[in-house]
Amino acid sequence: MTAPNRNYAQLKDAYLFSNIAARTSAYLKKHPGTYLYRMGIGDVTLPLCDAVIKALHEAVDDQADQARFNGYMPECGMPSLRETIAAYYRKRNVRLDPEEVFVSSGASDELGDILDLFDRLGSSLIMEPAYPAYVDANVMAGRKIIHLPSGKENGFLPMPCEEAAADLIYLCSPNNPTGAVFSRDQLEAWVDFANDHGSIILFDAAYEAFIEDDTLPHSIFEIPGAETCAVEICSLSKTAGFTGTRLGYTVIPKKLVREGVSFNDMWVRNRTTKTNGISYILQKGGAAVFTDEGQRQIKENIQYYKENAKLLMEVFDKAGLWYCRGKNAPYIWLKCPHGMDSWTFFDYLLSEIQVVGTPGEGFGSCGEGYFRFSTFSSREDTKEAAGRLAELLER
Numbered sequence: 001m002t003a004p005n006r007n008y009a010q011l012k013d014a015y016l017f018s019n020i021a022a023r024t025s026a027y028l029k030k031h032p033g034t035y036l037y038r039m040g041i042g043d044v045t046l047p048l049c050d051a052v053i054k055a056l057h058e059a060v061d062d063q064a065d066q067a068r069f070n071g072y073m074p075e076c077g078m079p080s081l082r083e084t085i086a087a088y089y090r091k092r093n094v095r096l097d098p099e100e101v102f103v104s105s106g107a108s109d110e111l112g113d114i115l116d117l118f119d120r121l122g123s124s125l126i127m128e129p130a131y132p133a134y135v136d137a138n139v140m141a142g143r144k145i146i147h148l149p150s151g152k153e154n155g156f157l158p159m160p161c162e163e164a165a166a167d168l169i170y171l172c173s174p175n176n177p178t179g180a181v182f183s184r185d186q187l188e189a190w191v192d193f194a195n196d197h198g199s200i201i202l203f204d205a206a207y208e209a210f211i212e213d214d215t216l217p218h219s220i221f222e223i224p225g226a227e228t229c230a231v232e233i234c235s236l237s238k239t240a241g242f243t244g245t246r247l248g249y250t251v252i253p254k255k256l257v258r259e260g261v262s263f264n265d266m267w268v269r270n271r272t273t274k275t276n277g278i279s280y281i282l283q284k285g286g287a288a289v290f291t292d293e294g295q296r297q298i299k300e301n302i303q304y305y306k307e308n309a310k311l312l313m314e315v316f317d318k319a320g321l322w323y324c325r326g327k328n329a330p331y332i333w334l335k336c337p338h339g340m341d342s343w344t345f346f347d348y349l350l351s352e353i354q355v356v357g358t359p360g361e362g363f364g365s366c367g368e369g370y371f372r373f374s375t376f377s378s379r380e381d382t383k384e385a386a387g388r389l390a391e392l393l394e395r
């Protein structure tokens, strides 16, 4: 008999989004035809920008032409795209060898697959509230998880402490769900801690492009010493609307070595075994994001979401509610009013004003009493939801 991976039995139900779906469909059953303002979505709504669409079309035409056709692509990414991404980092004075950049099909894939590189018996530190995939990928791999709670008292930015001494340390900045962003000093403390303990930081920079405060680091590699203790996982999903198109990149420095073994070499071996490269068409589309025109256009889209954020933040400011950032991330993490718990607030918004958000408790128990608003909805829906929230919070 083939034994299944028994770690799967330890996974908690993906109850957050199924519970949201169950509650909203029960509401709609009772109130047929009601329009819901969906402010919980973690998916983009604006289409790909013109520069990307044009590059994708050209790449399709290349594949139709005998002379320009491409078969298998290099497993670690097209050399020209690896160089383009290294040049993107150079703008922030981060010097990468293009061979330290691996083109991927997105951050989720990498967050799970990267665990292949580490001893299965090792431990992983996950700061909570957290993006649920961190916990699930580690449960599936059978790793020991150390949960590090955070809260309002530290602005949801926990700092190194003795319990944090794990083999792998997940840092997500700007953070999903809280929108909190680590400062340079705070990241320096984490990098020093990781180097002192021989730990490796898995830095999730999926939302780096939303940072507007110039003093905040976009990459862990802006911090001296990170090249000996960090891997960075990045994605064009939220930056450039690639959630349904799929492209990302992972940076593994050549100086990242433990017990004489290079993780960069291991990842090359892993990718050349487990993938046959990312589609030529998608890599051409992704490359267009990094052109001057592509950067200008994606920034316009990000600005659109930021205007949505402003509409919501104005309401919360007026109501005197505590919330975490929203300025450098596409999420607003609100303390529920009147001491309500996350699910009570969810039901209250749904029944009173037909606004759907995400209960913070679904991101870990220390998210209880908080609520995540996404800024990825349409302007029309965000305006209407903001107006309804303002009216409700004044009652």
Ligand code: PLP
Pocket (backbone or CB within 6 Å): 042, 105, 106, 107, 108, 109, 131, 172, 175, 176, 204, 206, 234, 235, 236, 237, 243, 247, 248
């Ligand atoms: N990391 C974080 C923090 C996310 O919020 C998400 C998606 O919501 C991802 C990674 C996954 O991104 P991708 O679409 O590239 O798989």
